[in-house]
Amino acid sequence: MFYHIKELQYKAKPDRPDPVYAKKLQEVLGGQFGEISVALQYFFQGWNVRGDGKYKDLLMDTGAEELAHVEMLATMIARLLDGAPVGDQEIAAKDPVIGAILGGMNPQHAIVSGLGAMPADSVGNRWTASYIIASGNLLADFRANLTAESQGRLQAVRLYESTTDRGVKDMLSWLIARDTMHQNQWYAAIKELEAKENIVVPSTFPKELEKREVSYVLFNYSRGNESAAGRWAQGKSMDGLGEFQYVENPQPFAKKPVLRPAPAYIHDTPPQVLGAMVPPHTK
């Protein structure tokens, strides 16, 4: 169950409106690695934990915080849109500042949301749950979380670099710090699980059921062998259970497949028209 309080986790007040920046800032609200993504990802992972304890609690703690970040960003975006102009582009073009604003802002901020934030990214794609991950396997999922916090902090930093507004920078410096913590915390949780389970997910699948002869082999399918210079091409494997090998000229392990014709009621191209098994051309 959830309680909302009306105070913000941290300040979300720009020095002045900037509708073009409002459009860009949508990325970290409603983009692939925006705050909606992490909030819902952590909640779904938490709800799906089969058992109880510190991991579930950590997920719910962090999910609730990310929802507070959605709120801060929504507030900031509404303020960046304060009094945004609408109007005739051609007339506006005579004043380059107004022209740049009108040309660069997201038209839906005026037409659709009435100067409010939208659940969308910086080019207007609506947020989709296709972005999020919750598998029931926490090591797999915490890796997704570390990824999300890495991509998210990277985007926040890029946004920090592209404004001179001190209010916006102040809020971003908060979000960036929180991403530092969240990267640290998922890192800690991952180390703990890896210590118990080793590094390959899932840890519970019997090793003898996989084709172990290719479990530590790098196949060089991209001509040139720069990749042979990496740690992944030699020495003990990272899980400590094998030895890395490098295969410079990988060959196929199977033959050319030929599929049987479809039944007539499927109405694929009929075999006689398909002209299967045409002898190869000799030139």
Added chain:
Amino acid sequence: MFYHIKELQYKAKPDRPDPVYAKKLQEVLGGQFGEISVALQYFFQGWNVRGDGKYKDLLMDTGAEELAHVEMLATMIARLLDGAPVGDQEIAAKDPVIGAILGGMNPQHAIVSGLGAMPADSVGNRWTASYIIASGNLLADFRANLTAESQGRLQAVRLYESTTDRGVKDMLSWLIARDTMHQNQWYAAIKELEAKENIVVPSTFPKELEKREVSYVLFNYSRGNESAAGRWAQGKSMDGLGEFQYVENPQPFAKKPVLRPAPAYIHDTPPQVLGAMVPPHTK
């Protein structure tokens, strides 16, 4: 540039057709963590590397292999669909086996693809590039790759558990082994980059620009303090640059925001109707 050879990387031949399993197997072809996702993710990361060398090469090697896996799965799915029945569900229901097949198979495998694989997941969602990640920051991206291989191997293992067909199991044991390698290789690459850059992405943002007072703090927004028992709540931070702290009753750092009214030309609810600042109810 790419060359295709007609042989498969590994065998993709089931013991017998199984159209219901064909539907399930689509998940690792065209789902969020299917082979299309990793193939295109690695290619886009590789094409975007600004520079040259072993990381770019490794990305292209692995992307090319994943495309070969798409091919193996497409071949396997077509064979699982060999001679799939179409027909009248009610009549079929009299033969429970036929009924189960007709009820459980993906109707698009008959109607749309003519007994071929589709670029879609196990419930029919078409593959979307919203699944993939390529940021230009390799540590962030390799974490995404380790995530993808973890989720992908988990799904392949679950699919392995849900069939008794030896041909399918044989192919999956190959794919599972390759996922073991790919988890190991991205793990190795990540360790190498972390050794150079420390663990927080991006490493190049000056620490003094973030709100360092909250860079290592766990806020307990989910009542109950099980999460305090974790490594993330105490001791040196994982990046070695701070000390974890746990805040049991986190309070807001900012005030309740009130937004200014919109200009009249936006036609939001007018301020006088909105009745802002109504004194709170006393009960």
Added chain:
Amino acid sequence: MFYHIKELQYKAKPDRPDPVYAKKLQEVLGGQFGEISVALQYFFQGWNVRGDGKYKDLLMDTGAEELAHVEMLATMIARLLDGAPVGDQEIAAKDPVIGAILGGMNPQHAIVSGLGAMPADSVGNRWTASYIIASGNLLADFRANLTAESQGRLQAVRLYESTTDRGVKDMLSWLIARDTMHQNQWYAAIKELEAKENIVVPSTFPKELEKREVSYVLFNYSRGNESAAGRWAQGKSMDGLGEFQYVENPQPFAKKPVLRPAPAYIHDTPPQVLGAMVPPHTK
């Protein structure tokens, strides 16, 4: 800012697992009118309110409750999936109950989420923010809310009708009652706004700027005049500002449009090929 507490708003415990019903129940979690939709819709409307007061508070109250409903449904779905079988459809088909479960459950519940709820609807479409509405105009938005609660309660009732599980019915009877309240509350809020603004949204657009001669006319574009029997075809208009009229044989108010050719650099079909203005065939 948000706090989570670990207790549920109401019980979410089925009598027994039922993976097929779990799939159906996803509709009211992650479908067009599922609880994710209303939670995020109310939050975005609340965050975008420009001013303060009871409407904003009501939106945040209700949004927080809907998020608690997502949590209840996620919990219920996980329990309905307890110990769900995976396995070979053809073998399963010999036991009609197992066969029906395997054929009817969502394969992603096993392969993707590991027996957890997903942010998706009953056929597997992932939730999308294209479902939600927040315009900055509260009368327009409260109508969207009343719609959402009407559609949502209808779906919950249909789901209630399709199970005999007392635990599930118990939870649904809670959700249905809450939808009763939410329909009542938005209805009350709408009446209040309509009393201040009259019924046409937005109320702030000057009447003289619209083509008032067609503001209260029903054009009968579907031959046959059953629609003339309605209140909307005669008498005072509902906003009290006009008189309904019925036009049985509506004629166009404008001429046939002919578009000018595109510039050559667009490479549309060239005008001379298009053969524009060919004289009509006489037969």
Added chain:
Amino acid sequence: MFYHIKELQYKAKPDRPDPVYAKKLQEVLGGQFGEISVALQYFFQGWNVRGDGKYKDLLMDTGAEELAHVEMLATMIARLLDGAPVGDQEIAAKDPVIGAILGGMNPQHAIVSGLGAMPADSVGNRWTASYIIASGNLLADFRANLTAESQGRLQAVRLYESTTDRGVKDMLSWLIARDTMHQNQWYAAIKELEAKENIVVPSTFPKELEKREVSYVLFNYSRGNESAAGRWAQGKSMDGLGEFQYVENPQPFAKKPVLRPAPAYIHDTPPQVLGAMVPPHTK
């Protein structure tokens, strides 16, 4: 069955081309509340009416009109794109008017549609049937229709405010007037159904099957009690069947849920690793 006539319902001719405005106008053609949405929503509702009579007829009348509006908007957009420039942005930037046009227009209007309208919104999202609603319950659906006409008119008004082109304004003043009618007509139809069915949808679900003790309760999940000041918190409920109550400090009605472990073949995090039931930290 449908007949098309080549005349437009109303004029769709701008004073002069304006490719940037063409992009914005797409919102009411192919956006969430654009004319495609209402046309197809009314048609699907009409086709799904089980019975016959005035409601079905009204739906088909209005659907046919909305399709005529799609046609008017498509015509207007093509004309706004007449002779739209393509070209080099950097060169164009020297002429601020050309620069503003090139920077602000939708590049797909040149590259993809060849200066024609697209089935997309003002930021280029393609229209999706996820926008539309047809449930078989007309009261629920007419509320959706009133919502659509409210949001649609609001957007049309905002677009009216952002141009000085008299031809565009003339067409919009027509569409705005028609939205006035359509709000009035759905309002009338809703009143009629509410008079027969009372206000809660669906009206046919027995009241005694819902948890009536919470059917008229407002839970204050957002701290601070401004929402208690509303009509929805006191007095007779709007359906006349209960009394509104306000609960200032709502408590959970259920316990903290703990899920049972998944079967081994699912390969979730194993229970022993999950470390469930860790005793809470005391600080």
Added chain:
Amino acid sequence: MFYHIKELQYKAKPDRPDPVYAKKLQEVLGGQFGEISVALQYFFQGWNVRGDGKYKDLLMDTGAEELAHVEMLATMIARLLDGAPVGDQEIAAKDPVIGAILGGMNPQHAIVSGLGAMPADSVGNRWTASYIIASGNLLADFRANLTAESQGRLQAVRLYESTTDRGVKDMLSWLIARDTMHQNQWYAAIKELEAKENIVVPSTFPKELEKREVSYVLFNYSRGNESAAGRWAQGKSMDGLGEFQYVENPQPFAKKPVLRPAPAYIHDTPPQVLGAMVPPHTK
């Protein structure tokens, strides 16, 4: 402008309900090549024709017919859903026929649409305008139309093969015949345009601006030369302007690209960490 008449173009009455078939039939209503796709594709092409005459008229004629087909299919689907059971899968499984129906029908047909058709395909993906094509170049677009009618007729035939209901077959035999006509008509229109413009689209781009040395070359990027046996590998090109050539071992025409580092404010992996230009491994 459009008029609707209430009679159907052709009968849409099944012998008996069949909810599982209703799900399948959705494919040709709301799938990639369903009737919504062709109706809106032809309308958008028609509205975008810059000029007037027989092509535009043909597009509007056919679009209006396709909309009548949507209506027929929506009617048929509603009737196939007549009295569809809802209920408990496990209980139903005891009656194999009911079990098969419940397991195989689309749950949204009961929960969402109330036994009505949906704007979705046979697996529940909502229709999207990403399916349709209107470029302003009629030869390009008529090819899209011939494609759509080919794919659509193929799907209708596959659906015809999978039912024994005479009413359904009767309606499908109508739709299949109309697809025969539509393939014939677009074929005729294409021939006419090709006679005027030759076969390569767009015909208006000066030949000397393309790299003519590769305009008629087949590069054999898939090892093995079966493709050399085709007409496309030898003889006069189909446009009559060149000679087909076959290149058995195609080599790259450009060098390996190396991208310049990103500016610091982008925070990609820094060049020194990237370790560009690492000398290749020698083995």
Added chain:
Amino acid sequence: MFYHIKELQYKAKPDRPDPVYAKKLQEVLGGQFGEISVALQYFFQGWNVRGDGKYKDLLMDTGAEELAHVEMLATMIARLLDGAPVGDQEIAAKDPVIGAILGGMNPQHAIVSGLGAMPADSVGNRWTASYIIASGNLLADFRANLTAESQGRLQAVRLYESTTDRGVKDMLSWLIARDTMHQNQWYAAIKELEAKENIVVPSTFPKELEKREVSYVLFNYSRGNESAAGRWAQGKSMDGLGEFQYVENPQPFAKKPVLRPAPAYIHDTPPQVLGAMVPPHTK
């Protein structure tokens, strides 16, 4: 199986960076008819061919080439983004060139991809497999391929017209030439199949099962008879099996449908409320 080589098929080097053009060029990389679409379309068609021989080989040849085109475009876009500015729009607006760049570039090129290409179109829609076609019927599919190459070449030509950069034009002149070849090759393959199968897809459905009386009839549903002037309205049908007819005033072949009420457990509007069969209004 696939091998990658690091050289490009052809040069992809612009004269100078141009971030706004980079955004536009995304259309032919990740749009509906971009290179991802054709690469994956040809691969899926190839993998689904049931048999072997020249058609399958041709598909794989061309698919592999299209993937090389994705690579060229990704490289070109990264170079067009070299050193792209980020920054404050309002400040930038003082320098019209910088302002135009910032206003016109895709913000995700800076924030999300770190100056790399994205799997998206020119307005930022992520690529989706909803674009592609593989039916198992090669005549149907080759028509889709000819369509894709027609639309794709048209878009490349439009992009060629909108830049003055010689490097970009050089690369586009290569891609345009390859599209010339690909249109020619699919045209040749289509002619070959049509010679064997006649022109109507699928060729294998018995003619006597379709309603032959309407297989060659043009119904004039769009008033005015310009369409009667076409080849499709008179003379021998294109498949040689019938005679085209033109019906100027087409009438319905079926009666007005009335659907039976839904069962009570569906909770549609009850029949008594629906007021079916209301006698029509007489005016």
